[in-house]
Amino acid sequence: MELADEIIINAPKDQVYAALNDPKVLKQCIPGCEELIQHSDTELEAKVVLKVGPVKARFGGEVTLDKSGAPDAFSLSGQGNGGTAGHAKGGADVTLTADGDTTILKYVAKAQIGGKIAQLGSRLIQSTAKKLAGRFFTSFAKVMEDA
């Protein structure tokens, strides 16, 4: 599964970049995020409750950040496990472009999903993922504007 989109955020690039690396902001914005622990500068651990179609499960996962492209880009990759509900792994490449006072955020995300969540939700996953990404960035944009 692949997702790609482009969002305009009403904040300067540096602030956007910093916020994207701030566990507190991320926790606030990731739909269903119960816990986000930073183990190191590039390693995070997350607990997220996810619902796809009829399957609802708590996913535990690890996320690794690649900041070598800072402050114009960063990548993340990770994997999560929802026990009997299934498992997922994937990653995303994010690029930030300054546009006056605003920032254009582009992302391309890839994911592989397995287990029950993949079977039951096969026809729902793409739309669910899109919806979740949408919710993340809506929240993120709001946090940035409020800040």
Next chain:
Amino acid sequence: MKDEAVTREDRVASLKGMGCSRKRVEDARFTQGKGNYVDDIKLDGMLFGDFVRSPYAHAKITNIDTSAAMEVPGVLAVLTAADLAPLGLHWMPTLAGDKQMVLADGKVLFQGQEVAFVVAEDRYAAADGIEAVEVEYEELPVIVDPFEALQSDVVLRPDTVGEDGSPADGAHGPRKHHNHIFTWECGDKDPTEQVISNAEVVAEESMYYHRTHPCPLETCGCVASMDKVNGKLTLWGTFQAPHAIRTVVSLISGIEEHNIRVISPDIGGGFGNKVGAYPGYVCSVVASIVTGKPVKWIEDRMDNLMTTAFARDYWMKGRISATKDGKITGLHCHVTADHGGFDACADPTKFPAGFMNICTGSYDIPTAFLEVDGVYTNKAPGGVSYRCSFRVTEAVYFIERMIEVLAIELDMDASELRKINFIKKEQFPYKAALGWEYDSGDYHTAWDKAMKAVDYDGLRAEQKQRIEDFKAGKTRKLLGIGLTHFTEIVGAGPVKNCDILGLGMFDSCEIRIHPTGSAIARLGTISQGQGHATTFAQILASEIGLPADSITIEEGDTDTAPYGLGTYGSRSTPVAGAATAMAGRKIRAKAQMIAAYLLEVHDDDVEFDVDRFVVKGAPEKFKTMKEIAFAAYNQAIPGVEPGLEAVSYYDPPNMTYPFGAYVCVMEIDVDTGVTDIRQFYALDDCGTRINPMIIEGQIHGGLTEALAVALGQEIAYDDMGNVKTGTLMDFFLPTAWEVPNYETDHTVTPSPHHPIGAKGVGESPHVGGVPCFSNAVHDAFRAFGLRQTNMPHDHWRIWRTANELGLHD
């Protein structure tokens, strides 16, 4: 009874014997919700077991932590392979001579594989317990393609690798690669190659008969109850072969067979899904022994579709040669058979690819060769015969497609090509190139009747006009005329070449006549909806002259029924039906002696007449079977034991070979890929017809399952080994909306070796139906250059075919 006004015809009619469309006696309880299925069984203190299943298709298991699950209220036990290993029960033998993990032993080989068994007070607690079992997996490379499996370094089954690292020999001989299971060869290799290389015309084609699933309405399940005081195990379950299950349970568990009672209650459809032995049965038995309480296990729909008994998954490659005039000279078939993680096919032992060697079909093909390679992949095990005798659906699909492809190669009408090559009536019994001896047939008569019934020439003329109209832009719909003439091989089978796990495939019937002239008959088979209680009573009514309504048929309880190999592969009528007739004849033989005594004549001076024995030449002197039954028990007859009972174990001398001629007329919208079946004509010849109404019902059901398989039903995997069609949202099960009207017809060519000439019919419509629907799709596009497109022909795939042929340009 001695009323002179009662005619002989009246007496025949009152028996409701063979040939009568007797209403199904089972339906009174089924239509009133009074059936007794395994999930209806509720015992005091009964526990519920369910599986932790693998979300991965191929992974190493590094740890299983059951401690949190044991804390879940209501959970009593969690079994893992480590618990079963000391008992030697963490693996079990499969019906195909391989072995299968009962619970994951260090690794998992397919998504949904059984990893741990949670035993709890109810189903809900079991579900909570399953969520709390923590399993750590380490992902391994997934192989879902059998051709890739044969090239890959990845070893799926380390247990099948010999000490020196090379593949150890399997149950069917040497193995070529560590993911290879067997090679099965049949026929004459070199002569076939010679014939094909010297032929005037050769047609070559590859086709994939996709993986699908029988999907009975009732899933698999069981209730195991170990009585520790008496040492007796009772096992209720959805078993198509209860006696074989008893023997297998005994062999695996070490419990003596007399201490095991297996009961198949009402079964809601089997279609091959309920032949095999599954981990759920083993775990339920162990859990009952461990807890001392009855344990129930019932699959949910996803469990059923994902794990127990897939069907088909054959990659078939064919070459067929002929003269320019269309006389077939040779046939070559190679199959790559995807068996999944374990070879758990339900085939007679000597036939690792079932009766695939019936693939010469209804045609007189002098030379042929078949080679099948079985392969392990990361998919569920199974390979059952979904509404067909062992792999016969695959064989018939193969030859009926090859005939169509040859017709294209020869630029010949496909009906004409069939007629040129049918085995002729006078050639029966016919010895086929791949070894089988067809018992009887009259293919030309059946075919001509079918062609006339549908006005074949008229249809072809209409099709020709349609193609012209399409090309002229006047219509966007094409017309397909699907033809199939199938020959099945059913009624397995003769003990000399048919056994499963060493159990000979005879069957049995035991009859007890009661003093007042009613009876009970018990058989080694088990109905799953076939209507045995109706039809077997009809066979007996005609054989022993007591009304079918006075005969109870009982099956499925191993403590009371005689040993038999169960119901699948259309074997009930050919084998148990024969045993029933033979047992009936033993009853009649004793009745004859009693009648002669009562009528004070010699045994040879009385003869059987419908429901009585009459003195030859003096029909007014007779004793009815009812009178004879009473005398058998209550009159001292010199030299004759009291009672009237008989038992017959029948080892059939040959298989039976039902056949049929089917035509499907289909409209296809090239822009949407939507198919509309305008007409479906099915002529079946199943030999002697016992109950025409039940035959018609079987044909409707079999055709509907054929429509499902041909037009949409599949078990599909993605490349991670996820089952993409694990629910009825994605797995196509036709409803009244999709099902067309069926026209049924028949000819009658009795089996010469069967006591009543019957051949079996339950699976014919499925075997013949699939290629007929598929041929209709192919035929619609023949004029535009289509040779082969794989099933299932759902709307999207048909649209894609039309698109690839440039019909949307």
